[in-house]
Amino acid sequence: MAGQTEFVVRFAGEGGQGVVTAAEFVARAATAVGYHALTFATFPSQILGGPTWTQARVARDPVKSPGDAVDILVAFNDYAYQEHRVDVREGGMILLDPSVSPDLAAGERTIVIPFDELAKKTGESRAANMVVMGALSKLINMPLDYFKQFVSARFAGREKVITANHMGLDLGLAEMAETDAIADLGEPDKPGYRQSFIKGNDALSMGALAAGLNFYVGYPISPATPVLLYMERNLVGEGKFAYQASSEIEAIGAILGAGFAGKKAMTATSGPGFTLMGEGLGLAWMAEIPLVVIDVQRGGPATGLPTKTEQSDLMQALSPAHGDSRFPVIAPGSVEECFQAGAAALNWAERYQGPVIVLSEHSLAERAQNIRKPDLGAVKAERRSVYTGSNGYLRYEAAELSPMPIPGGPGAYVANGSEHDPYGDTTHLPRHHIHMTERRFGKLALLGDGSYESKRADASAVLMPWGGSKGSGEEAYALLEAEGVEIGWRYTMFLNPLPPALLEELREKELVLVPELNYQGQFAGVLRSLGVKAEALTQYTGLPFKAGELAQRVKDRLGAGAKQAVKV
Numbered sequence: 001m002a003g004q005t006e007f008v009v010r011f012a013g014e015g016g017q018g019v020v021t022a023a024e025f026v027a028r029a030a031t032a033v034g035y036h037a038l039t040f041a042t043f044p045s046q047i048l049g050g051p052t053w054t055q056a057r058v059a060r061d062p063v064k065s066p067g068d069a070v071d072i073l074v075a076f077n078d079y080a081y082q083e084h085r086v087d088v089r090e091g092g093m094i095l096l097d098p099s100v101s102p103d104l105a106a107g108e109r110t111i112v113i114p115f116d117e118l119a120k121k122t123g124e125s126r127a128a129n130m131v132v133m134g135a136l137s138k139l140i141n142m143p144l145d146y147f148k149q150f151v152s153a154r155f156a157g158r159e160k161v162i163t164a165n166h167m168g169l170d171l172g173l174a175e176m177a178e179t180d181a182i183a184d185l186g187e188p189d190k191p192g193y194r195q196s197f198i199k200g201n202d203a204l205s206m207g208a209l210a211a212g213l214n215f216y217v218g219y220p221i222s223p224a225t226p227v228l229l230y231m232e233r234n235l236v237g238e239g240k241f242a243y244q245a246s247s248e249i250e251a252i253g254a255i256l257g258a259g260f261a262g263k264k265a266m267t268a269t270s271g272p273g274f275t276l277m278g279e280g281l282g283l284a285w286m287a288e289i290p291l292v293v294i295d296v297q298r299g300g301p302a303t304g305l306p307t308k309t310e311q312s313d314l315m316q317a318l319s320p321a322h323g324d325s326r327f328p329v330i331a332p333g334s335v336e337e338c339f340q341a342g343a344a345a346l347n348w349a350e351r352y353q354g355p356v357i358v359l360s361e362h363s364l365a366e367r368a369q370n371i372r373k374p375d376l377g378a379v380k381a382e383r384r385s386v387y388t389g390s391n392g393y394l395r396y397e398a399a400e401l402s403p404m405p406i407p408g409g410p411g412a413y414v415a416n417g418s419e420h421d422p423y424g425d426t427t428h429l430p431r432h433h434i435h436m437t438e439r440r441f442g443k444l445a446l447l448g449d450g451s452y453e454s455k456r457a458d459a460s461a462v463l464m465p466w467g468g469s470k471g472s473g474e475e476a477y478a479l480l481e482a483e484g485v486e487i488g489w490r491y492t493m494f495l496n497p498l499p500p501a502l503l504e505e506l507r508e509k510e511l512v513l514v515p516e517l518n519y520q521g522q523f524a525g526v527l528r529s530l531g532v533k534a535e536a537l538t539q540y541t542g543l544p545f546k547a548g549e550l551a552q553r554v555k556d557r558l559g560a561g562a563k564q565a566v567k568v
Contacts, residue, residue, distance in 0.1 A: 004183040006059030007140050008067040012084045013076030015043055015052040022129045023054035024368055029150040030058045031197050031370040034188030039368045040066035043307050051079060060185055064471035068546040071183060072139055074132055075100055093139055093182055118171045124164035134172020141181040144173055194373040200338040200364035201226040204294060207342025208266055210379035215263040216242045217254035219273060222306045223365045224296040227268035248273035252280030259291040262406040264346055268294035271313055281355050282321025287415040290349035290384055297361040299542050308542030309363035311467050312518035317357040318496055324437055328447055329496040331359040333470025336371040337493050338364060347382040352443045353404055361468045363544050387411040397422035400442045450494025452502040459488030460510040461558060466495060466523050469515045475547035480554060506532045513537055513557060515550055
């Protein structure tokens with residue numbers, strides 16, 4: 001309806017048709033003039049072709065999730081039309097390629113626009129997306145000049161391209177001359193602070209660099225590859241190193257060596273690659289070598305759903321090595337938190353002298369969003385305690401933590417993957433294994449500075465999402481608050497160790513509901529092991545939660561009093 005102050009537009013078609021770039025174009029053009037936007041992309045795993053769709057949610061106020069219903073569907077083929085029409089809200093609009101025959105009996109609002117034919121009139125066949133943008137400008141009542149300004153800035157110095165794209169915008173708008181708008185964002189209210197339009201993977205990379213990362217080795221794997229590409233472009237200069245390895249095993253071995261030599265080292269991978277790194281991570285835990293591994297989660301097991309989102313690697317992230325170990329885990333819940341997590345993980349690794357896991361996920365990695373421009377200069381870059389005394393130093397004698405010798409400096413550092421005595425030599429004596437096990441676990445107490453969010457401290461029931469489900473959870477919580485539902489809110493990206501004060505609060509609650517994108521309810525299970533009365537609200541479709549559906553499930557649970565985890 002006109003007057004609607006936000007909209008969701010979805011582009012659906014084949015990979016290679018510009019579907020992904022269309023959503024990002026809308027979002028970038030909107031944020032350039034002061035609106036807020038967030039994109040979501042899902043596509044098949046092949047390089048080209050296959051059903052692909054992306055969407056952009058644009059609003060006057062900050063947005064936190066991809067949105068529940070579609071206001072405008074742009075379908076480039078019949079499969080896309082048939083597959084996605086059900087998600088278009090009542091009163092929404094469907095723009096169709098001429099190859100698509102609309103179902104006239106369905107009562108849908110459809111308009112057929114010859115995108116490619118109109119693009120050819122501009123002299124630039126790739127201007128089809130501009131035709132779409134011109135049509136959209138009418139439907140959302142956004143001045144065409146906003147799009148033209150963005151085009152002019154994006155292609156500055158390429159006048160022929162600018163002219164063709166401007167013409168495409170005009171042609172698209174002309175096609176909608178007799179159509180009323182279905183949304184009206186009104187005048188944009190540009191924030192009073194500098195912004196960045198950025199994806200989650202890039203934000204993670206920026207955060208790590210701000211914290212002093214100087215060594216990166218990675219192997220390409222979806223959806224973590226953009227981190228490698230970012231490092232190859234930006235981790236340059238004296239004393240810095242970025243390299244593409246031949247396997248995940250080589251990557252973990254390389255950053256082990258770098259951490260051993262005193263470097264701040266990191267790699268990024270996804271589920272299958274993370275599994276291959278398990279033995280190397282065990283060595284980092286045993287030998288107490290600082291390093292960071294980013295696991296950008298995708299659907300699994302095995303190859304699974306390599307281009308869909310999921311939150312199913314938590315148990316593996318907590319204990320990727322065999323034997324007794326429990327790794328620090330940080331799971332950001334927004335693009336802005338991705339930046340914070342990249343920096344925090346490097347600092348945690350340096351502080352406690354060991355491996356740290358960052359759990360991102362596909363929906364965050366590929367999400368583009370406008371955020372407050374990160375203040376790189378405000379990031380605190382911690383350094384490990386380094387031994388500077390004389391030789392004869394017992395590296396592992398202390399009960400908790402001791403300065404780390406760096407090869408080439410004073411103090412021997414000879415530990416391998418075997419259990420060792422305080423000096424670092426291999427031993428099988430029970431007293432040493434007891435001492436070293438308690439030392440390794442005891443160091444986690446140094447990481448109790450994680451922050452958390454809290455609302456309604458008095459509520460006996462709490463909603464506590466984690467990772468990329470935060471945004472949908474926040475919007476669901478707002479809906480519950482508006483309806484007067486008695487429930488509190490807790491959230492942290494620091495999953496292990498949990499902030500001690502947060503854990504105390506959770507143990508006092510009668511019910512903690514945990515929305516998470518996996519079958520087993522993994523984080524809810526972790527919380528139960530810590531004495532929290534937690535239950536999972538799970539989803540395992542490869543797609544994020546919808547806020548409205550999640551709010552309804554919370555209401556159903558609070559009314560039903562069921563004890564088992566709720567699943568779909």
